[in-house]
Amino acid sequence: GKSLKVLALVLTMLFMVTVVGCGGSSNTGDKTSDGGEKKPIVIRIGTTVTPTHSYSVVAQDFEKEVEEKTNGEIDIQYLGGGVLGGERQMVEAIQRGDLEMTWTSDIGLAAVYPELGFVNLPYLFPTYEDVDRDYINGWVADYMTKFCEEKGIKILGFGENDFRAVTNSKRPITKGEDFKGLKLRVPETPMYVDFYESLGVACTPMAITEVPTALQQKTVDGQDNGAIMTYDYGLYKFQKYATRANQIYSGMQMCMGTVTWDKLTPEQQQIIAEASKKAAAAQVKLQRENAEKQWKEMAEAGMEVIDITPELEADFKAIAERMYKDPQYAKLYGQEVMDKIQEMK
Structure with missing residues (x-):
C-alpha cells in the first residue's frame, strides 16, 4: 500500500509540474496568469x-x-x-x-x-x-x-538631426581663407578633421559637455555644430559670429x-x-x-548670423570634390557609393 501511495504522490506531482509548465509557457506568450486578456x-x-x-x-x-x-x-x-x-x-x-x-x-x-x-x-x-x-x-x-x-x-x-554650421569669436566667415588659423572644436572623425585641416583649421576634438567652458576660456575660437546644439548648450553666448554654411548634414x-x-x-x-x-x-x-526659430533667437541675443556666400560655397565644393575622389573614402565606403556621389555632383 505504501508504494502505491508514493506512486500516486509522484504521479500527482508530475501532473502538477506538467500543468504549471504548460501554463507557464502560455503566459510568456499572450495570456495573463488568470487566463484572461492577452498581455501587450x-x-x-x-x-x-x-x-x-x-x-x-x-x-x-x-x-x-x-x-x-x-x-x-x-x-x-x-x-x-x-x-x-x-x-x-x-x-x-x-x-x-x-x-x-x-x-x-x-x-x-x-x-x-x-x-x-x-x-x-x-x-x-x-x-x-x-x-x-x-x-x-x-x-x-x-x-x-x-x-x-x-x-x-x-x-x-x-x-x-541638423545641418551643421560654424561659429567663432574672431571674425565673420565668408570665404575659405577666413578659416586659416582658427582653433575649432570639430567632431572626432577622420573625415571631419580632413575637411577642416584642408581649410587651415587647427582641429581640437572634445566632448560637447566641455565646449561651453572651452569657448568661454578661449581655449578654442569656435565650433562646428547645428542650431539645436549651439542653442541648447548655450554656446552662442560665447560666440560673436555664425555662418550657416550647411557644410555637413546629419x-x-x-x-x-x-x-x-x-x-x-x-x-x-x-x-x-x-x-x-x-x-x-x-x-x-x-x-x-x-x-x-533658434537661429532667430540667437541673432536677437547679439550673434551675427550670416548665410553661406557664393565664394565660401565654391571653396567648400573644391575640398569636397577632392575628398570624393580620394581612394581612402572609396576603400571605406565602397566604390559603388562614391561613383553614385560623383554622378550626383
Missing part, C-alpha cells in the same frame, strides 16, 4: 534626445496611434535622454533583441557600421531640397534600408531590430510601419521650424 507586447524606444527635442514631441503621437490601432496589443514605452546608453549601444541592443526600437542619428549607425559614414561627407547635401530628394526620399534611404536589413536592423522612418533613423519585427503579426507590422513613417515626417517638419 512591450516595445521600448531608446534614444539620447532631450524631452524638448522634436522627436520626443512626435513620439507621443506615435505611441498613441500604435496603441489605439492595435487595440492595446502593443505597449509603446519611450525612454529618452540616453537612459539606456549611447546611440552605438542602443543600435547594437536592437540587433540582439535586448531593446526593441531606437531613434538614432546616422552618426550613431556609422559608429557601428563605418561604411554608412558616407552620408556625412562634406557638402553632399547643401540644401533641404537635396536632402529631401537624395537622402530622405531617395537613393540614400534605399541604400541604408537595404544595408541595415542585412545586419538585422529595420529602418522604419527617416528623420532629421539625419536620424527610426529603427527596430528584425528579431522584434519578425515576432509581430503582419497587421501589427503595417500599423508600426505607417505610424513610424508619419512620425519621422512630422519630426523633420518640426525640427526645421525649431532650427529657424
